[in-house]
Amino acid sequence: MNNEIPVQALGPQGEVMAHAVDACVHCGFCLPACPTYALLGDEMDSPRGRIVLMKEVLEGGLDLLDAAPHLDRCLGCQACVTACPSGVPYGELITSFRGWSEPQRQRSPLDRAKRYAILKALPAPKLFSVAARVGQYAKPLAPALPAALRGPLDLLPEHVPAMQPSPEVTPARGQRRGRVAFLTGCAQQALAPNFNAATLRVLARNGIEVVVPQGQGCCGAAALHTGARGEALRLVRANLDAFNPDDYDAILSNAAGCGAGLKEYPVILHGLHDEKKAKAFAAKVQDISEYLATLAREEGLEPFLPTSRPLKIAYHDACHLAHAQGVRAAPRELLRMIPGVSIVEIPEGDLCCGSAGTYNLEQPELAGQLGARKAGHILSTTPDLIASGNIGCHTQIQSHVRRQGSAVPVMHTVEVLDLAYRGEL
């Protein structure tokens, strides 16, 4: 798309944004992939429309305030990136744009408090855990609360489990086949500690030593995607210091959002002095399912025990895994390796479940509609179990599936693998 974005004035991130706008030929192929377009049916809430809005704001022809409502509704799910035949890096555009525009935003005190709380609580597992417990007691009060506060409460699981910090080193069982570093995630540690425990067990069982480097912190994705660029840079640099990519075969994440965030480091640092370091780091980052599937293909995995009865698993593609990281086949391959498991595809499977990081908190109404739609589609396949690779999707799907009266278990892919190893499926 032809544009007059003042790249010079905007610096390295301006380059990133102008490149994305340039690449868009406004063909509209991305429209049907976009969840907000599916719900609202208007151009401003489509990827093509948002690209035009960002272009106009950057060029100075449109006030940020006018464009903001539509840009805020973007889930960042990147379904448009998968759909776009011209290879427009929409994810890089919206992330950079949010970073650029956030300092110019004036937000209401409630909004500011909410964002502050999210940004502080998410990266601090202990704090988050406490907050989650408090929130849990507040749940029965939800109907009486303003909508802005109801969203976060809806997100909380039925039980907030106790924290289980991961050991610094988990040795390989049997012969050592590899050594990886593991990012433990933040909210996840508090909400679903079993994800990490299962990950460590499955890796160890396959001869992989797992190191949880001290000094690691939040991946920075939440900060970045809400536009808190300064905060994000601080977190990114802390992680670059904590992980030395040369020490490991891979740097693993089991949260799709965090994994995508880690792979984005070179874009965040584009034009800054740590760019090279970020590239080396990002080159090593893999999702747990990618790593295990490669291992399975190249050297084989320890065999899984068969399930006690035929098990139909509905596998949900987390946007940050499927669209942002392009990982679709690996988790399905792994699950299919369990004797007795069959995978069913979910109708409209590419459409976001509405969780999308902090979206549930910022756009509770749209998030709710998407969650209900997703749960309905999943349940239409009558699965015995629902699997996905992202904590956000997990809580969102669990909450909506329960609301629709179903008790089907919802698990992380790696939890399913872990149970199969123990013969408990």
Added chain:
Amino acid sequence: MTVEKLALTTTSPARKPRSEGGGDNALAAELTRLLGPKKVLSNLSERLSYRFDAIQFGVTPLCVVLPESTEDVIATVKAARRAGVSIVGRGAASGLSGGAAPMQPAVVISFTRMTRLEIFPEQREAVAQPGVITLAVTEAARPHGLIYPPDPASFRTSTIGGNLGENAGGPLCFKYGVTGDYVNALDFVDAEGELHTLTRDAYDLAGLLIGSEGTLGLITEATLRLTPPPKFTRTLMAHFAEVGQAAEAVSAAIAAGAVPGKLEFMDGACTNAVEDYLHLGLPRDAGAVLLVDTDGDDLDTVEEERALVEAACLEAGGVVRRAADEAEAAALWQARRSVSPALGRIRPQRMNEDIVVPRSVLPEVVRQIRALGDASGFHLVQFGHIGDGNLHPNILFDPRTESAEAVHHLAHQIALVALRHGGVLSGEHGIGTMKRDFMRDAVDAETMTALHNVKRALDPSGALNPGKILPEEPHA
């Protein structure tokens, strides 16, 4: 510079309004009163989003209406008429001739929320509102053992309303026909806001509306014909050193009696653009690639037809590859479907032609166009539904460094090649604003007067999609 040429770039005259937030014009207020706030967009950020289609940026509309029913459309047209404001219909805005881009301040009626679709398997019919996405019709019909054959490459995005507006076709159109061949009945709202129901008997007024690009009326419902899909399909790809050879193979195959379901062509530049994007293992050195499906309910005939095409390709000097299975066939067709947008990676802007010429002159025409492109210094590519003689020469350019006038000139030269060989200006994408200038070369003065008379009869005040298809009338 004329408006058309200016509009080739994104720098159209009304591009840089200041952001003034609320839509304070009287029409927006009236429409909001009539339809409620959810269906009427009046903020600048909202209106800016409705000034373009897949090729072109036009003038920012005064306001935008997202109707949910035919009544909403009628109310909008009547209100616009009272206010003396022109009206532009819009589907997914995937059009390639500027059809949905307003050329003057107007109200845009965007049909994307009118998506009701019903299938009547016994009648083999679908009744669709204009905002239904093309592919959705086939998807809804398939469980009943039926399909909707018109298949523009944009079928995942484009709407039935837009397909009707452009009389869209696709790869299947060679054997199965274009959108217009599948319309049994139409509802449309005229320039005065009156609703009409048309069938195909008596005067074929439905036929007049189809392909009229929203300049004669706004289609609010269509009854579409469905057919059972062919039982068998076989796919073949052939590549040639030079574009003319591919065209010769096509002429020979059809002369020999083959009626392929699809018969598509891409030149070397297209093949490479797609290969850069999808890495399918397409032949990068080839000057042209043909993609052919033969289909039908009798496997022997289907195979026989494929053999006929194969022989013609070999005879013309081509190298033939048969798709071994469905997956390979699907990959080859994905290549063809991705041509158009994959070209966007080469240059930010393109001028898309849509000429149709008699098959007998195809080799000569593609060679002449290739030569024009080479001589111009522009990046020119050709692809299209060659079985129909429908070619899409595309001029890729960068409006910042290349002259829009020169692009327009080259496009004109190409149009003239088609016309000299007994061809026409548009097969399926419409005339829009892009090729409006060339209409004078294509249509004699008497016929042009007849076209203007038809337009005047249905839209006396010229309120419907002004600036499209017909050049300004010379003042009498």
